[in-house]
Amino acid sequence: MQLVRQNEEMASKGARGTEVPTASRERAGRPARRGRGRGRAVLAVLLVAAVGSGCATTEPGEPAASGKPAGSADAGQGHGQGQGHDQGHPAAGAPNGQYGQHGKGEAGALSSNAEAVRAAQAARAVVAKKWGLAKTPLPTPAPPAVKPKITNREGFEIANEEEGENLPPVFTTVPVKDRVVFLTMDDGMEKDPELLRMMTELKIPYTAFLSDYVINDNYGYFKQMQDRGVTLQNHTLNHKYLPGLSYEEQRREICDQQDKLEKRYGKRPTLFRPPYGNYNGDTVRAAKTCGVKGLPLWTAEAYPDRMEWREWDKDLHPGDIILTHFRGRDDWNATMPDLIRAAMKRITDKGYAVARLEDYV
Numbered sequence: 001m002q003l004v005r006q007n008e009e010m011a012s013k014g015a016r017g018t019e020v021p022t023a024s025r026e027r028a029g030r031p032a033r034r035g036r037g038r039g040r041a042v043l044a045v046l047l048v049a050a051v052g053s054g055c056a057t058t059e060p061g062e063p064a065a066s067g068k069p070a071g072s073a074d075a076g077q078g079h080g081q082g083q084g085h086d087q088g089h090p091a092a093g094a095p096n097g098q099y100g101q102h103g104k105g106e107a108g109a110l111s112s113n114a115e116a117v118r119a120a121q122a123a124r125a126v127v128a129k130k131w132g133l134a135k136t137p138l139p140t141p142a143p144p145a146v147k148p149k150i151t152n153r154e155g156f157e158i159a160n161e162e163e164g165e166n167l168p169p170v171f172t173t174v175p176v177k178d179r180v181v182f183l184t185m186d187d188g189m190e191k192d193p194e195l196l197r198m199m200t201e202l203k204i205p206y207t208a209f210l211s212d213y214v215i216n217d218n219y220g221y222f223k224q225m226q227d228r229g230v231t232l233q234n235h236t237l238n239h240k241y242l243p244g245l246s247y248e249e250q251r252r253e254i255c256d257q258q259d260k261l262e263k264r265y266g267k268r269p270t271l272f273r274p275p276y277g278n279y280n281g282d283t284v285r286a287a288k289t290c291g292v293k294g295l296p297l298w299t300a301e302a303y304p305d306r307m308e309w310r311e312w313d314k315d316l317h318p319g320d321i322i323l324t325h326f327r328g329r330d331d332w333n334a335t336m337p338d339l340i341r342a343a344m345k346r347i348t349d350k351g352y353a354v355a356r357l358e359d360y361v
Helices: 002-011 035-054 105-130 193-202 219-227 245-266 280-289 336-349
Strands: 178-185 207-210 231-234 300-303 305-310 321-327 353-355
Touching: 035 300, 193 219, 207 219, 219 231, 219 245, 245 280, 245 300, 245 353, 305 353, 321 336, 336 353
Parallel strands: 178 207, 178 321, 178 353, 207 231, 300 321
Antiparallel strands: 300 305
C-alpha cells in the first residue's frame, strides 16, 4: 500500500514532470427553380421540427448546460453489455437505413432518430436518478467516420527522434470539434462490482489501462468489464518508473504485459500509458516494438472531491482525456460510484458528453 500511495502522488505530477500549456458563395443571376425550392422549404420545416422536439438534452426544470450541446446522436448504446469493443456505435435508436414513421427520406429518418434519442435519454434519466447522479449524462455523438490524425503534443516529443522512426505519438487531447471528453482508469487495484453495474446501466464509455501486479488476483473482473464493451489497454507489468530502467527492462515491462493481456483477453492492446506519465525515448521505442500505436496521457485527473488540471485555464476542452484510478475507501474514503457521480457532474455541468477513446484513436 505504501508503494501504491507513492504511485498515486507521482501520477498527479503529469508527464515527465512538466506542465505544458496547449497553446457561400451566392449564385448571382441564376433564378431559383420553383419545384426544388418548395421541396427544400418543406425539408427545412421538418428539420427544425425534428431538432426542436427531439434533441434537447436537459431534463424538465433543469437549466441548460453551459456551452454548446454535446450532440444528438448515440446515447451510449454501443457501449452496452455484451457488445464487443470493435463493433460500430450507431446513434441511439438509429433506423439503420430504414424509414421513420413520419415519412420517407432524409427528413423522416432524422425525425425518427431524434425521437429515438429523446426516448433513450428519458430512459437514461431514470437510471441516472437510480445511481444518484445530479444530472443525466449528455448523449454521445456518433463517432467520426474517419478517425482524426493524432500527433505528439508540443513539448512532449522525443528530443533525439530520428527521421523516419514513425514513433507512436504522446498526446493528452484528441483533435475533435464535438464537445466530448474521454474517461480513462488506471492500474486495476479496486475491483468494485458496483462500478461494472453502474457504468453498464448508465452506458458511460471508459478505457481501462491495467497493470498486472494489481489485476492478477482477479483477472475475471476485467473479463466482465471487457464483456461490457470496455477496451483493456496496457499500463505495464509492475508500474515502475520507466525512465529509470534500461531499454530492455522497459521493453519487458511493456511487451510482457502486452502478451499477458492478449493471452487473457484475446486482444492485444494498441494503447499504452506509462506509469506516472513519465517516459523517455527508450519508452516510446520499446512500446512501438510491442505493437503500441499511441501513448495517451491526460489533461485532467478526477478525484471524488476535486479535479486536478494540467492546462492553465483549469477547464475542459473538446477531446480532453481524463484520468482516474481504480480506488476505494481505503485510499479515497469514497467508492468508485462516488467518484463517477462527482466526475460526471463536473463533465455534464460543463456541457460535455463522454465518448469512447478507441472510436477516435
